[in-house]
Amino acid sequence: MKEATQGKEYNTELPLYLAFELAESKWKLGFSIGLAQPPRRRSIDARDLLALQDEIMLAKRRFGVSKRSTVKSCFEAGRDGFWLHRYLEVKGQENLVVDSASIEVNRRAKRVKTDRIDVGKLLNMLIRYHSGEEKVWSVVRVPSVEEEDMRHLHRQLYKFKVDRTRHRCRIEGVLASQGVKVALHADFLDKLEAVRTWDGRRLPAGVRARVKREYAAMKHVEEQIKSLEKERGELIETSDHPSVEKVRQLMRLRALGPNSAWLFVMEFFGWRQFRNRREVGALAGLTPTPYQSGEETREQGISKAGNRWVRGMAIEIAWCWLRYQPESELTQWFYERFGHSKRTRKIGIVALARRLMVALWRYLEMGEIPTGAAFKP
Secondary structure (H helix, E strand, O other): EEEEEEEEEEOOOOOEOOOOOOOOEEEEEEEEEOOOOOEEEEEEEOOOOHHHHHHHHHHHHHHOOOOOOOOOEEOOOOOOOHHHHHOOOHOOEEEEEOOOOHOOOOOOOOOOOOOHHHHHHHHHHHHHOOOOOHHHOOOOOOOOOHHHOOHHHHHHHHEEEEEEHHHHHHHHHHOOOOOOOOOOOOOOOHHHOOOOOOOOEEOOOHHHHHHHHHHHHHHHHHHHHHHHHHHHHHHHHHOOOOOHHHEEEEOOOOOOOOHHHHHHHHHHHHHOOOOOHHHHHHHHHEEEEEEEEEOEEEEEEEEEOOHHHHHHHHHHHHHHHHHHHOOOOOHHHHHHHHOOOHHHHHHHHHHHHHHHHHHHHHHHHHOOOOOOEOOOO
16 A cells, blocks of 8 residues: 655555664664665664654655554664663554574674674564564563562672672682681671781781771671562562562472572563473573584583573572472482482483473462472471
């Protein structure tokens, strides 16, 4: 179907394809209407939405498509998050957020990479995707604003715990350089003043000052950790949010506590829509990656392509499951299959973690209690 505007015909059915290459100061835009059409490349200031809409209208005029034509766009998931995706959807565009690691790269020679080349590559793959080649890349499922917001608590809690360990290591390292060791207990500062080096001298003033600053920073981080854990505990006790109810449901099982249950739900089970067990294992990055070429066959380990937060916790909880759920079917399977040596147990714990994630998904979505699993009293 075509429409005429001031003597010029515009195609109202042909979509306009738009690819973004996002950066801190500038955005690269690539426009096209098909693979045979040379792309139109433009650059605008980052986050300048008025300029973006102007460039879309100019591109429609350039390619001879109607103002009412659909705009199909894409950009790579990254630092800018999902706000641009939500804006584009409000404007009526069909946008995709793409997993950067799934974009194909030519391995024949050294890779030439510029923003201009990247936006052209994205544009080409966007057209191929909408032409029916859906496996050309992996599309990220965009969470809602509320779902995304609920992930901040446990992620910040994790970062604070990493910072606490970092401060501890710095204190111990500085003291070790002077040949002394002081336990980081409540009376640490009192003991620090009394400690002596190998020749009976007090610690140098600069060393004492640095250690005290690191200790003060560590105590501040510990206060933040306590505050976040208290906030999480109050939510678990009082909130009627469906995701928090799933947290409580997981915590009824032995071997799962607030840290693991909250992480599994907020990063995984609370908002993602799994269709089968394979999707659960793949998104956790716990699926095998076999390699076969001719008569050569070997296993390359797990893919590690999924959510790293969930994958690390799944391995940890798998070990806890063996300890606190000795009568469960999963534990019995593990010891029958991998309980022969320490080496095989380390290999098998990954398989157990994958099966455990599938079992927890079925428990939350279908009400299937893991066979033989025990609940907390």
